[in-house]
Amino acid sequence: MSIWRIDPDVKYTSLAYVDPENLNRSLTYTFKGKSVQTQWTSYPVFMGDDDELETGADFMHFQHVGSIACNDKALSILYPLVSKSVELFKLDISDYIYYAVNVINVVDCVDHTRTKTKTLPLGEKRVIGKPIMRKERCENEAIFKIPEMLLTNIFVSHRFKDLVETNNLTGLKFTPIETI
Numbered sequence: 001m002s003i004w005r006i007d008p009d010v011k012y013t014s015l016a017y018v019d020p021e022n023l024n025r026s027l028t029y030t031f032k033g034k035s036v037q038t039q040w041t042s043y044p045v046f047m048g049d050d051d052e053l054e055t056g057a058d059f060m061h062f063q064h065v066g067s068i069a070c071n072d073k074a075l076s077i078l079y080p081l082v083s084k085s086v087e088l089f090k091l092d093i094s095d096y097i098y099y100a101v102n103v104i105n106v107v108d109c110v111d112h113t114r115t116k117t118k119t120l121p122l123g124e125k126r127v128i129g130k131p132i133m134r135k136e137r138c139e140n141e142a143i144f145k146i147p148e149m150l151l152t153n154i155f156v157s158h159r160f161k162d163l164v165e166t167n168n169l170t171g172l173k174f175t176p177i178e179t180i
Contacts, residue, residue, distance in 0.1 A: 002158045003133055004174040006068070008061035012171050013048040015060045015069060015091070015098070031067055032150040033106035035087060042092045057171030060098060066152045068172075069098040077167050081142045081159060103154050105144040109137035111180055117148060124148075135179035 008014065022043035030036065045062075047055050058074040061067065069091060070078070085105035091098045110117075114132040117125045127148040133155075138144065143156050161174050 002161075003135070003138055003177040003179055004156050004158070004161050005130070005177055006154050006156055007173040007175055008059075008068075009057065009171050009173050011054055012057040012060065013050055013053040013055050015045045015062050015093070016048055018044040018046055031100075031102040033104055033145045033147075035104055036102060037087055040089050042089065044092045046093060047096070056096070058169040059171030061171070066150075066154065068101050068154065070101055071096070071098055073167075074164075074169050075099060077163055077169065078160065081163065085141070085143050103143055103145050105141060106147055106150070107138050107141050107144040108147055109133045109135075110146055110148055114180065130175075130177060132178045132180060138179070 047060070058071050060069045062069070075088070085103060087102040087104055088099040089102065091100055110127060110131045111134050112125075116128040118128055119125055125148050127146070131146060131148065133146075138155070139157075141155075141157060142160050143154065145154060155177060156174075163169075164172060164174075
């Protein structure tokens, strides 16, 4: 059993807001493991226009971390696996169909005796570096976030990773996470 952190494949362009002020209003920035179904507002986005980067990946990332979007192809392949763990919101983007992915499955699986953490002034814990996870708490989760990294990281199982790789879906890189 393996757990992976998903990272953007930086050879592909990212998504950006047409009006940069919308970054502050956008709920993709506040995808913190909770439902935002009733508050969602779609703001126009576009694919970055860096000529050195490829466009049209199956997964796109926003210019900030912790949020991803997927196209219909990726959605049709992965939805049966992740349907109970995510919310999907159609994005307002010209010429393409992408969905913002809000991961609402939060799993308390960090081994705090082996993971370096920092306690913030209000008592919240944050992981410094890569977390070490307790496999018995996360081994059955296809996609999830952890309480200590709600805004910054999304984690997936080997089943998710295998489906992405078997179907040649593009736009994601996988970083292994230590489990005990």
